[in-house]
Amino acid sequence: MEKIAIRAVDIDKTFPNGTRALKNVSIDVPEQQMLSLVGLSGSGKSTFLRIVNGLLPATSGEMQVLGTHMENANRHQTRRIRRDVGFVFQQFGLVGRLTAIENVLTGALGRLRFPRFGVISYPLSLRRQALEQLDRVGMADYAFQRADTLSGGQMQRVAIARSLLQEPKILLADEPVASLDPESSQQVMEV
Numbered sequence: 001m002e003k004i005a006i007r008a009v010d011i012d013k014t015f016p017n018g019t020r021a022l023k024n025v026s027i028d029v030p031e032q033q034m035l036s037l038v039g040l041s042g043s044g045k046s047t048f049l050r051i052v053n054g055l056l057p058a059t060s061g062e063m064q065v066l067g068t069h070m071e072n073a074n075r076h077q078t079r080r081i082r083r084d085v086g087f088v089f090q091q092f093g094l095v096g097r098l099t100a101i102e103n104v105l106t107g108a109l110g111r112l113r114f115p116r117f118g119v120i121s122y123p124l125s126l127r128r129q130a131l132e133q134l135d136r137v138g139m140a141d142y143a144f145q146r147a148d149t150l151s152g153g154q155m156q157r158v159a160i161a162r163s164l165l166q167e168p169k170i171l172l173a174d175e176p177v178a179s180l181d182p183e184s185s186q187q188v189m190e191v
Contacts, residue, residue, distance in 0.1 A: 002030040004064070005170055006052055011061035013047050021047040025061070046090060049172045053085050054078045066169060083110030086168030088176045092155045096148030100139060100158045103147050104130040107165035126165075133161035136191050138184065153180045160188055 006029040013022040021044040029035055037045045050056040051063055054070050063070040066084055068077050086107070087093075094103045105122050108129075112122075119127060134140045137157040147155060156176065163171060177185035 004028050005031045005033070005066060007062070007064040008048075008052075009062040009064075011048070011051060011063060012059045013044070013051065013056065014059045022051075022058075046174050049087070049174055052170075053087050053172060054081050055087075079110070083166070084169045086163035086166045086171040088156075088159050088163050088171070088173040090174040090178065092152075092159045094147040094155055094159060094162075097146060099144050099146055100134060100150065100154075100161075101127070101130050101143040103158050104133055104162045104165050107162035110166065130161070130165055133164045134158070136164065137161045138187060153184055156180060157184065157188065160191070164191070 006027070008025055008027050011022050011025040012020070014020045025044075025048060037048065039045050047056065051058050051070070052065055054065075054073065058071065061071075065081050068081055070078075070081070073081065095106075098106075099119070102119055105119065105126060108122070108126050122130075131140060131143060134143050137160050139154060139157050139161060142150060142154060142158075147158060150158065156178075157180070160173075160176060163173075177188055180188060
């Protein structure tokens with residue numbers, strides 16, 4: 001019997017301004033499944049992903065992620081889910097003044113006890129892992145370059161490396177290759 005990683009039952013989302021983004025969305029996503037949500041701009045794909053990750057609450061319905069009912073989750077459970085669910089945002093979500101490797105290292109913050117400031121404050125093993133993830137996405141040569149000096153495609157690859165360092169059980173990606181050229185897109189999808 002396959003285990004379900006994500007279960008959505010009759011998810012609705014209406015924003016305070018009255019915009020209804022989702023209506024009666026139901027889906028089961030088994031573990032080890034790769035799934036693409038396809039739809040027009042503004043059809044609710046990003047909203048749905050944010051509900052899965054606990055960044056937005058559903059207006060109604062049931063969202064279950066890795067066995068946790070998100071609508072009833074306390075702060076500790078929500079934090080655990082966010083640690084186990086990686087998210088590659090459409091707009092990258094990088095901190096511009098930090099280097100590429102520092103941005104990647106933030107993917108491990110959910111596993112660490114205390115806040116970190118600067119590359120050297122992270123354990124050596126994590127710094128090595130961060131460099132390995134940057135290398136996987138073709139960005140190792142830019143590890144110590146500020147994120148705000150990178151191109152859009154380079155920033156997207158750093159954001160992907162950050163999510164991979166997180167070692168998530170589920171990886172959500174909101175248009176992960178939209179800013180990439182065809183060759184880089186192929187490389188990222190293979191990773």
